[in-house]
Amino acid sequence: MKVGFYGHVRQYENIKSEIDANIQNVLMSGKYVMGPMLAKFEKELAEYMGTKHAIGVGNGTDAIWLTLMALGIGKGDEVITHANTFFATAEAAWIAGCKVVLVDCDPKTKNLDPALVEAAITPKTKAIIPVHLYGQCADMLAIKAIADKHNLVVIEDNAQGIDGYGKGFKQGELSDAVSISFIIQKNLGCFGDGGAVVTNNEEIDRQIRILRNHGSKKRSWHSPGFNSRLDDLQAGVLSAKLKHITAWTDQRIAIADRYSAGLKDAKALDLPYTTPGFRHVFHLYVVETKDASKRNDLLKFLNDAGIDAKCHYDIAIHQQDGYPWDVDVEIRGSLENAEKNAASCVSLPMFPELTTEEVDYVIAKTLEWDKANG
Ligand SMILES: *Cc1c(COP(=O)(O)O)cnc(C)c1O
Secondary structure: OOEOOOOHHHHHHHOHHHHHHHHHHHHHHOOOOOOHHHHHHHHHHHHHHOOOEEEEEOOHHHHHHHHHHHOOOOOOOEEEEEOOOOOHHHHHHHHOOOEEEEEOEOOOOOOEOHHHHHHHOOOOEEEEOOEOHHHOOOOHHHHHHHHHHHOOEEEEEOOOOOOOEEOOEEOOOOOOEEEEEOOOOOOOOOOOOOEEEEEOOHHHHHHHHHHOEOOEEEOOEEOOOOEOOOOHHHHHHHHHHHOOHHHHHHHHHHHHHHHHHHOOOOOOEEOOOOOOOOEOOOOOEEEEEOOHHHHHHHHHHHHHOOEOOEOOOOOOHHHOOOOOOOOOEEEOOOOHHHHHHHHHEEEEOOOOOOOHHHHHHHHHHHHHHHHHHO
């Protein structure tokens, strides 16, 4: 049996008529950039997120640095995030001109450890970027308390966590802005690249609308800005898909539950941890080999069995090739949890359209490996 890592075509086939109708609508409108479909999707996204504003931008990375720039955060300023996120979180802060301060993650959730954030704050610190890694919200209550105490901006990197929430909080409620990525492999994916910023902050909304469109405040009047727009075809795809996101998340959670029940007696593996009361949307289902030196063996075993397992992320930000680069980065404290995560992680196939047979095959093969290695 072959089990893929993504189900893009299956998903398209399931709602083809809805997506095709929106694409046709855009094609026949003749308005492909900054047109009515983008405005419609922005309104729908803001309503869905429960925020005042949603601004479509080119991708999830731009969503982060545009927010930093909109708030005047850049050269000389420090931004704190964790070392085991996808590279783009740090990259976005560098694009804005900031120094990236890396701290360790919590060993259970793999998310930003609030105590380490507080210890890393200096007078230059301007922002914290918690990532809802793998689809589980960061500890936003603690992060918000620290941000308030030290007067810091919080941007939620929600490239992986759309449709999730934490115990007692929603996304966007305890931060200045939320960045979202719509690249196809994310939980709400368009047919290419896309992103958005959602916020309750008028100024962020106003500034990003100007910045994303060549600094244009009105026709022919420009201040230096960028070209980072979500085009109307992608907005049409996303508008159709947004109606299904909650059902898709429920399917992801059901698959995660099946994996966790099936693998609960595995001796050589640690399974993903869900904080009680949180809606973990399982962008990724990541297991860790207890013995990091056996990770590559598990990955190869699954790949050889036709299962397209991967690693997220096997090289932490500070371990990337060429480090230290010509960018401003500083490690504060040990990054041992991030390094252990990088060395031992394996992502099992996870997408809503996986069949029960496929999930059970992945479980069976993983257990077979575990039995030989546990
Ligand atoms: C995907 C991702 C991004 C970047 O999104 P793009 O749309 O690819 O620019 C940023 N942060 C995290 C955590 C991601 O997973």
